[in-house]
Amino acid sequence: MGFFAPWFLAGLAAVGIPIWVHLLKRHKTDPKPFPSLMFFEQREQSSVRHRRLDYLLLFALRAAMIILLALLFANPFIRRPIAAGGGNKITVVAVDRSFSMRAGNRLQQAKDEALKAVGNLKPGDQAQVIALAGTVQALTQVVTDPEQLRAAVVAIQPSDSRASFGELARYLRTLADAQKLPLDVHLASDLQKSAMPPGFADLRVNPGTTLFFHPVGDPAPNWAVENVVAPRRVYDTKRVHLQAVIAGYGTPAAKRTVTLVLNGRTLQTKTVDVPANGRGQVEFLGLDAPYGFSRGEVRIDGGDVLPNDDRFLFSVERADPRKVMFVDDGRHPRAELYFRAAVDSAGDGAFTVEDQRPESAAAATLSSYPFIVLSDLGNVPQQLENALQNYVRNGGSVLVALGPAAAVLPRVPVLDEPIQASNYAGREGDRFLSVTDVDAGHPALRAVDRFTGVKFYQTIRVNPMKSRVLARMNDGTPLVMERSIGEGKVIAFASTFDNVANDLPLHASWVPFISQTALYLGGGGAEQPVNLPVDSYVELRAANASGNDASGAAAEVLDADGKRLLSLEESVKATNFLLDREGYFEIKTASGRRSLIAAHADRRESDLAPIPKETLDLWKGTGAVDTSSTGGAGGASTDTERPWPLWPYILLLLLGVAVAESVVANRYLRPSVQEKEPLKREAA
Amino acid sequence: MQRFLDPMVLAGISGLDLVAQTVVDGFVAGLHRSPDFGFSQEFAEYRSYNPGDDLRHVDWNVFARSEKMYLKRYRGETNCQVSILLDASRSMRFTSHKIDKLEYARFLTASLAYLASLQRDAAGLVVFDDDVKQFVPPSTRQGQLARLLHAIEKAEVGARTDYAKPFAHLREFLHRRGLIVCISDFWEKPQEVIKTIAPLRYHGNEVVLFHLLDPEEIRPKVKYPVLMEDLETGDTIEVSPDYVAKEYPAKMDAHMEELRSEAKSNGLDYFMIDTSRPLDAALREYLAIRGGRM
Numbered sequence: 001m002g003f004f005a006p007w008f009l010a011g012l013a014a015v016g017i018p019i020w021v022h023l024l025k026r027h028k029t030d031p032k033p034f035p036s037l038m039f040f041e042q043r044e045q046s047s048v049r050h051r052r053l054d055y056l057l058l059f060a061l062r063a064a065m066i067i068l069l070a071l072l073f074a075n076p077f078i079r080r081p082i083a084a085g086g087g088n089k090i091t092v093v094a095v096d097r098s099f100s101m102r103a104g105n106r107l108q109q110a111k112d113e114a115l116k117a118v119g120n121l122k123p124g125d126q127a128q129v130i131a132l133a134g135t136v137q138a139l140t141q142v143v144t145d146p147e148q149l150r151a152a153v154v155a156i157q158p159s160d161s162r163a164s165f166g167e168l169a170r171y172l173r174t175l176a177d178a179q180k181l182p183l184d185v186h187l188a189s190d191l192q193k194s195a196m197p198p199g200f201a202d203l204r205v206n207p208g209t210t211l212f213f214h215p216v217g218d219p220a221p222n223w224a225v226e227n228v229v230a231p232r233r234v235y236d237t238k239r240v241h242l243q244a245v246i247a248g249y250g251t252p253a254a255k256r257t258v259t260l261v262l263n264g265r266t267l268q269t270k271t272v273d274v275p276a277n278g279r280g281q282v283e284f285l286g287l288d289a290p291y292g293f294s295r296g297e298v299r300i301d302g303g304d305v306l307p308n309d310d311r312f313l314f315s316v317e318r319a320d321p322r323k324v325m326f327v328d329d330g331r332h333p334r335a336e337l338y339f340r341a342a343v344d345s346a347g348d349g350a351f352t353v354e355d356q357r358p359e360s361a362a363a364a365t366l367s368s369y370p371f372i373v374l375s376d377l378g379n380v381p382q383q384l385e386n387a388l389q390n391y392v393r394n395g396g397s398v399l400v401a402l403g404p405a406a407a408v409l410p411r412v413p414v415l416d417e418p419i420q421a422s423n424y425a426g427r428e429g430d431r432f433l434s435v436t437d438v439d440a441g442h443p444a445l446r447a448v449d450r451f452t453g454v455k456f457y458q459t460i461r462v463n464p465m466k467s468r469v470l471a472r473m474n475d476g477t478p479l480v481m482e483r484s485i486g487e488g489k490v491i492a493f494a495s496t497f498d499n500v501a502n503d504l505p506l507h508a509s510w511v512p513f514i515s516q517t518a519l520y521l522g523g524g525g526a527e528q529p530v531n532l533p534v535d536s537y538v539e540l541r542a543a544n545a546s547g548n549d550a551s552g553a554a555a556e557v558l559d560a561d562g563k564r565l566l567s568l569e570e571s572v573k574a575t576n577f578l579l580d581r582e583g584y585f586e587i588k589t590a591s592g593r594r595s596l597i598a599a600h601a602d603r604r605e606s607d608l609a610p611i612p613k614e615t616l617d618l619w620k621g622t623g624a625v626d627t628s629s630t631g632g633a634g635g636a637s638t639d640t641e642r643p644w645p646l647w648p649y650i651l652l653l654l655l656g657v658a659v660a661e662s663v664v665a666n667r668y669l670r671p672s673v674q675e676k677e678p679l680k681r682e683a684a
Numbered sequence: 685m686q687r688f689l690d691p692m693v694l695a696g697i698s699g700l701d702l703v704a705q706t707v708v709d710g711f712v713a714g715l716h717r718s719p720d721f722g723f724s725q726e727f728a729e730y731r732s733y734n735p736g737d738d739l740r741h742v743d744w745n746v747f748a749r750s751e752k753m754y755l756k757r758y759r760g761e762t763n764c765q766v767s768i769l770l771d772a773s774r775s776m777r778f779t780s781h782k783i784d785k786l787e788y789a790r791f792l793t794a795s796l797a798y799l800a801s802l803q804r805d806a807a808g809l810v811v812f813d814d815d816v817k818q819f820v821p822p823s824t825r826q827g828q829l830a831r832l833l834h835a836i837e838k839a840e841v842g843a844r845t846d847y848a849k850p851f852a853h854l855r856e857f858l859h860r861r862g863l864i865v866c867i868s869d870f871w872e873k874p875q876e877v878i879k880t881i882a883p884l885r886y887h888g889n890e891v892v893l894f895h896l897l898d899p900e901e902i903r904p905k906v907k908y909p910v911l912m913e914d915l916e917t918g919d920t921i922e923v924s925p926d927y928v929a930k931e932y933p934a935k936m937d938a939h940m941e942e943l944r945s946e947a948k949s950n951g952l953d954y955f956m957i958d959t960s961r962p963l964d965a966a967l968r969e970y971l972a973i974r975g976g977r978m
Binding site: 030031033035036037038039040041 | 778869871898901906911915916917919923932939
């Protein structure tokens with residue numbers, strides 16, 4: 001018998017508590033003063049005897065509870081001998097098929113090792129074949145048919161996912177718990193160091209699980225295109241900057257030739273010096289992309305063991321600057337001027353501003369605008385408001401600025417939040433308000449630097465009941481609020497865009513605020529990156545509270561060959577799509593937005609350095625029961641012992657004792673019938 | 685008003701005179717009597733005027749209507765002598781709530797003294813335990829009430845109770861017949877108590893026994909076997925809850941009943957007061973039993 005956590009046995013010292021309560025404390029009973037003892041008689045013997053009996057039973061139960069509790073935490077076990085022969089263990093054959101296994105013929109070597117392990121099985125041995133990548137895929141059930149196992153091993157194909165030994169360990173723990181049998185695990189892998197989980201504890205396997213490593217491939221130098229930074233959209237091809245990072249893993253210093261390819265056409269070629277085991281950066285200026293989506297690629301010259309990471313896919317979209325509708329009733333002429341200047345100052349020239357009056361805006365086709373700005377309109381014509389609400393529900397975005405004209409409104413137009421009051425910074429109090437709280441993680445406010453130095457003289461106090469507050473003034477007034485409505489979103493700014501109600505347009509935070517907000521709103525829907533690693537998820541529709549899309553519109557995913565990747569049911573229900581391989585994916589979300597996503601393998605797979613032997617030994621040690629129980633490949637048939645935990649029985653016993661203690665204590669503490677009678681009389 | 689007469693509220697009033705006024709004035713007002721006229725000022729009869737009679741007692745209203753002079757006579761024109769015996773033994777320190785028996789007895793004594801002073805009776809006080817601790821002779825002199833209240837205020841718990849000495853002392857100083865009020869918890873055999881007190885009755889005095897008991901003394905609440913300690917002797921005894929719940933109440937009831945019957949058979953008035961009761965209610969009940977006489 002042993003204990004998994006023997007330190008908890010120190011809790012047995014707590015038995016002293018009932019000893020103190022029952023045996024020591026009662027002797028210190030303070031006498032109860034009473035005016036006269038003339039009517040009392042000595043009944044000590046009977047009462048004390050009765051009390052002692054009760055005390056002893058209670059004491060025994062309470063002491064037993066504490067002892068059982070300490071034992072429960074100490075988690076005792078007994079060793080039960082189990083035969084390690086044929087049907088009393090499961091052999092798991094795991095084959096790594098991650099991206100790095102594409103190097104040389106590593107996958108083939110791994111499959112050969114796996115076939116060897118299957119060949120060593122004895123007739124009647126239970127085994128399972130699993131494939132390891134981003135997740136663990138069970139290719140067979142636990143079977144005894146070697147042919148089925150061999151066929152599963154042969155059918156394993158390489159993937160572009162990243163291996164995770166943490167996932168493997170988790171799967172092995174689950175399997176051991178479910179089958180309640182010891183496992184012999186044969187792992188055929190290149191044992192990449194980068195596949196280790198962040199914490200060693202995640203590698204733990206259950207006692208009785210024996211790991212056998214079959215390393216394949218040798219450490220080899222490898223260059224890779226580690227990253228490419230390209231704009232999502234291109235408006236002016238001459239103003240495009242494209243950066244690529246070339247990394248070397250275990251490599252000597254070398255020059256690499258980097259080529260920029262767009263839609264299969266080589267645009268530029270450059271040479272970069274990559275230091276030994278380091279990184280080099282190369283920058284391409286200008287990207288002559290045609291209108292629409294383009295498939296880009298940055299390549300380096302080959303010559304290493306893993307050619308698949310010598311190219312990095314990306315996608316760009318060439319588009320004309322889009323018109324933003326700025327609805328203004330002429331009350332704040334400088335607002336339009338400042339807004340236009342900020343939009344024009346943004347580097348990529350994605351938007352142009354078109355000024356409209358409320359009357360003409362109602363008649364315009366709103367869906368052709370990426371987003372619409374309402375500059376302190378006051379009463380919005382009903383026709384325009386209805387059109388704006390439909391526009392937002394269908395994926396459009398609106399930026400609402402509130403000023404003196406909004407002070408008389410009951411609710412914020414489109415945002416539909418109640419307006420409480422207008423805040424004026426008077427001469428007698430604070431001369432101005434400032435921003436104290438900013439959600440700096442929000443895309444629209446990422447570069448505003450907390451609106452430092454900006455003075456707000458007038459703001460509209462809105463009660464944000466359904467909206468998220470992104471920035472708040474020092475008096476608690478929400479300054480920037482966002483609300484998602486349908487597929488679209490609305491951002492409200494509780495002041496104006498001129499320099500009358502505030503001096504924001506004169507500060508450095510004005511241009512980043514407007515340009516970032518324009519990019520955020522103009523992108524449509526949840527703006528997701530278009531260059532993603534494999535095993536990432538792409539959002540197809542915004543899930544509502546019930547998890548279903550109210551509109552019922554279909555989403556679509558096409559691979560590089562134009563093949564549809566979603567079934568009919570998935571296209572109307574799926575909220576996400578998993579990028580499971582490298583390549584280009586054309587995505588059409590439920591809101592109708594189209595994008596071209598380029599998926600690339602996780603570059604941590606490019607580092608082919610193996611796990612040190614000491615770490616592997618430690619990992620192996622987590623499953624060892626005792627040193628005599630280890631066997632050779634295929635499993636030895638020596639007798640071994642398995643710890644059998646006793647905690648379920650102790651827990652049941654503890655519950656029983658607790659119930660008995662409650663009954664005895666309740667009986668002892670309950671007032672006698674004689675004591676109750678006077679109480680009843682008093683109540684009557 | 686009633687809420688101010690709760691013993692715990694009275695305990696919060698700083699001066700005994702104020703406590704006494706609070707109790708008695710409220711009580712008198714409750715009887716719809718003017719506090720300016722005591723019970724002994726009640727009209728008894730008319731008598732024809734004889735030369736030499738004090739003209740102040742002539743009823744001039746009757747003279748105005750009938751042109752005949754009559755004197756108004758009042759019941760109790762002669763002041764009564766009231767002696768209050770206050771037990772200050774250690775057992776009086778007992779309490780199961782905020783007010784101990786001695787404190788309650790102080791309020792009661794002060795109220796009686798105040799009532800007596802309203803009636804212009806000569807009130808005196810004996811504070812005793814096993815000996816006489818304080819003695820204020822009965823008097824109607826000015827400042828007598830203040831003297832009494834001061835003595836009541838100074839009464840502190842002493843040793844054990846012994847009725848023999850104080851009553852012998854009282855007999856020594858008692859020259860006029862009057863009313864003797866004894867306030868005690870009477871933790872003694874009823875025969876012994878009555879044997880000591882009854883002789884006062886033989887001298888023509890009216891004797892009233894106020895038996896002051898805490899609710900816990902009448903029905904103690906004990907959940908576990910406990911060690912009881914006698915407040916006066918310091919003796920201890922371990923008692924069981926069964927005994928306290930079953931046998932003790934019967935003995936206590938028998939004790940009170942015996943005391944009551946012994947008192948009655950010897951011509952003494954007996955009145956049991958539970959210290960959890962409002963003081964004015966107890967006084968009212970007592971005076972109702974005595975037919976308005978103090």
